[in-house]
Amino acid sequence: MLTVLAGGVGAARFLLGAVEAVDADRVTAIVNVGDDTVLHGLEVSPDLDTIVYTLAGAIDPDRGWGRRDESWRAIGEVRRLADSAGIRADDPNGNDAAGWFALGDLDLGTHLYRTSRRRAGAALSAVTAEIAGSWGLDLRIIPVTDDPLRTVLETTDGRRLSFQEYFVRERHDVAVRRVDLEGREQARPAPGVIEAIREAGVVVIAPSNPVVSTGPVLSVPGVEDAVHSVRDRVVAISPIVGGAALKGPADRLLRELGHEPSVVGVAEWYAPIAGTLVVDRVDAALAGRVEAAGVRCIVTDTVMGPPGVAAALARTCIDAVGTGSQP
Amino acid sequence: MLTVLAGGVGAARFLLGAVEAVDADRVTAIVNVGDDTVLHGLEVSPDLDTIVYTLAGAIDPDRGWGRRDESWRAIGEVRRLADSAGIRADDPNGNDAAGWFALGDLDLGTHLYRTSRRRAGAALSAVTAEIAGSWGLDLRIIPVTDDPLRTVLETTDGRRLSFQEYFVRERHDVAVRRVDLEGREQARPAPGVIEAIREAGVVVIAPSNPVVSTGPVLSVPGVEDAVHSVRDRVVAISPIVGGAALKGPADRLLRELGHEPSVVGVAEWYAPIAGTLVVDRVDAALAGRVEAAGVRCIVTDTVMGPPGVAAALARTCIDAVGTGSQP
Numbered sequence: 001m002l003t004v005l006a007g008g009v010g011a012a013r014f015l016l017g018a019v020e021a022v023d024a025d026r027v028t029a030i031v032n033v034g035d036d037t038v039l040h041g042l043e044v045s046p047d048l049d050t051i052v053y054t055l056a057g058a059i060d061p062d063r064g065w066g067r068r069d070e071s072w073r074a075i076g077e078v079r080r081l082a083d084s085a086g087i088r089a090d091d092p093n094g095n096d097a098a099g100w101f102a103l104g105d106l107d108l109g110t111h112l113y114r115t116s117r118r119r120a121g122a123a124l125s126a127v128t129a130e131i132a133g134s135w136g137l138d139l140r141i142i143p144v145t146d147d148p149l150r151t152v153l154e155t156t157d158g159r160r161l162s163f164q165e166y167f168v169r170e171r172h173d174v175a176v177r178r179v180d181l182e183g184r185e186q187a188r189p190a191p192g193v194i195e196a197i198r199e200a201g202v203v204v205i206a207p208s209n210p211v212v213s214t215g216p217v218l219s220v221p222g223v224e225d226a227v228h229s230v231r232d233r234v235v236a237i238s239p240i241v242g243g244a245a246l247k248g249p250a251d252r253l254l255r256e257l258g259h260e261p262s263v264v265g266v267a268e269w270y271a272p273i274a275g276t277l278v279v280d281r282v283d284a285a286l287a288g289r290v291e292a293a294g295v296r297c298i299v300t301d302t303v304m305g306p307p308g309v310a311a312a313l314a315r316t317c318i319d320a321v322g323t324g325s326q327p
Numbered sequence: 328m329l330t331v332l333a334g335g336v337g338a339a340r341f342l343l344g345a346v347e348a349v350d351a352d353r354v355t356a357i358v359n360v361g362d363d364t365v366l367h368g369l370e371v372s373p374d375l376d377t378i379v380y381t382l383a384g385a386i387d388p389d390r391g392w393g394r395r396d397e398s399w400r401a402i403g404e405v406r407r408l409a410d411s412a413g414i415r416a417d418d419p420n421g422n423d424a425a426g427w428f429a430l431g432d433l434d435l436g437t438h439l440y441r442t443s444r445r446r447a448g449a450a451l452s453a454v455t456a457e458i459a460g461s462w463g464l465d466l467r468i469i470p471v472t473d474d475p476l477r478t479v480l481e482t483t484d485g486r487r488l489s490f491q492e493y494f495v496r497e498r499h500d501v502a503v504r505r506v507d508l509e510g511r512e513q514a515r516p517a518p519g520v521i522e523a524i525r526e527a528g529v530v531v532i533a534p535s536n537p538v539v540s541t542g543p544v545l546s547v548p549g550v551e552d553a554v555h556s557v558r559d560r561v562v563a564i565s566p567i568v569g570g571a572a573l574k575g576p577a578d579r580l581l582r583e584l585g586h587e588p589s590v591v592g593v594a595e596w597y598a599p600i601a602g603t604l605v606v607d608r609v610d611a612a613l614a615g616r617v618e619a620a621g622v623r624c625i626v627t628d629t630v631m632g633p634p635g636v637a638a639a640l641a642r643t644c645i646d647a648v649g650t651g652s653q654p
Contacts, residue, residue, distance in 0.1 A: 039443075073433050081436070081457065111367075112401060133412065
């Protein structure tokens with residue numbers, strides 16, 4: 001059994017490789033919900049949807065998010081109405097009426113369905129299973145918690161932004177001094193989360209943003225302890241390659257929060273809970289510093305562009321646990 | 328100044344004629360919100376939207392509701408997901424996750440915008456003005472109230488249905504024993520409603536369903552009194568023609584609630600507040616019984632299919648008030 005702690009795009013690509021490397025019904029993804037938000041009254045779960053759409057082959061391959069063959073008629077109307085009324089995205093409340101979050105028509109169907117089911121009392125994990133089931137997916141995709149957990153980024157000028165406000169509206173082009181995970185004290189792991197960690201042959205921490213993707217996953221009480229208890233079987237994949245994030249603000253956030261934006265910083269971040277860190281070949285020279293941080297270092301191809309890289313990376317993670325647990 | 332108490336389709340067609348007969352900026356529509364509902368978490372106002380879309384020339388001319396050149400990608404996804412999960416429209420909660428209410432993609436844009444604006448604290452009347460403004464409409468379109476007012480139909484088998492559950496999901500093919508207007512005691516007229524009635528040269532009660540369209544409008548405390556106070560200037564147009572509703576269940580509801588489903592029943596219904604009732608030529612023989620109910624009866628063409636009928640009907644209503652106030 002392979003369990004993957006997952007954010008969005010990077011984790012989704014790794015999971016595509018994982019279900020090539022092992023039978024899909026042996027794979028469980030435990031997914032970040034700190035990015036979840038309510039837009040226009042709709043419950044939106046970007047990381048869950050990115051993973052489902054990617055595994056279903058329904059993701060837009062160019063954007064890396066949202067649906068393939070998407071149309072934008074509904075949000076176009078929203079923007080027309082907002083323009084007419086002078087509603088701006090950058091007003092003090094970050095008014096979502098301005099349509100700054102691009103929701104495609106097909107994607108809206110997912111949000112309409114999820115919102116209805118949630119309002120009817122279904123847990124997010126149950127609705128996620130329904131959505132994944134509609135695509136015929138055999139892997140398990142579980143939100144880390146069914147309770148509200150929200151990543152809030154406090155900027156150096158004192159604003160408190162939801163993840164989507166930070167990431168989409170502000171294009172992560174603002175300085176952050178602090179990240180809070182609102183609701184974490186009250187959040188309980190969703191059904192199956194702790195078991196999937198404890199009983200996994202290998203737990204992979206996907207190459208997702210450690211601060212705002214795997215961070216919220218690990219913040220749910222009980223999750224980090226469970227991961228720690230199987231540390232020898234935990235393999236993290238560095239989302240930092242050559243000192244930069246492949247996508248998104250992981251490097252910038254690490255730096256702003258006082259960490260080194262390199263595989264060494266990632267090694268220090270994960271050392272308490274991961275026995276192994278996989279880094280890209282471009283960072284081979286840093287392997288010694290990674291191991292000095294207290295994790296075994298494996299050097300391989302980690303950039304999941306070319307076909308086969310993701311599956312090979314999954315096999316590397318699995319083999320890593322089979323071949324020893326300490327550097 | 329012409330003020331029209333309005334439901335959906337019939338009222339919208341009359342208003343098209345009204346803005347042909349007089350300058351649009353002299354016309355005010357006071358619109359039913361008892362049909363409003365929350366679907367998938369979105370605030371939907373069917374009568375307001377039907378009027379806006381019709382006056383904007385954006386209505387689908389064949390269906391009579393929703394947008395012209397509409398697409399159905401989002402709701403198609405909802406239905407695919409519901410089918411996969413076995414969610415049915417006819418479960419005890421009438422689960423809207425089944426997608427029984429057809430929301431088009433363009434139409435969804437209106438609901439997304441309205442819901443965002445409402446969640447940001449804007450009153451329904453303010454949002455309605457924004458939406459109407461985006462279409463360049465010069466007439467005023469005001470929801471009768473900014474407060475929650477919900478038409479609930481109790482069926483003879485004891486179920487309590489929202490208007491949309493009754494009208495769309497059940498296709499108004501169930502027997503009703505009672506209609507409640509939930510929230511009416513607490514509802515206050517929206518800004519401008521009472522003035523638009525008191526100061527109008529003519530108040531027209533559109534040929535809408537008296538039970539579930541103009542009924543909720545008149546139920547808001549203060550509205551019926553205001554209409555009553557200008558009774559001599561109030562002209563109702565019968566929605567019943569030849570003993571049947573042109574569209575929808577007005578005849579059936581009148582009968583089920585103990586009223587005669589004819590222009591005579593309509594005359595009795597409106598006599599306390601309307602000085603004049605306009606009936607169709609096919610009901611000319613009933614003019615005497617209409618007047619016996621206590622309203623002046625005007626006989627003319629009321630079926631607003633052919634071009635020119637709606638404008639002529641508006642002129643007839645205006646002239647009716649100019650030429651005398653009692654039978």
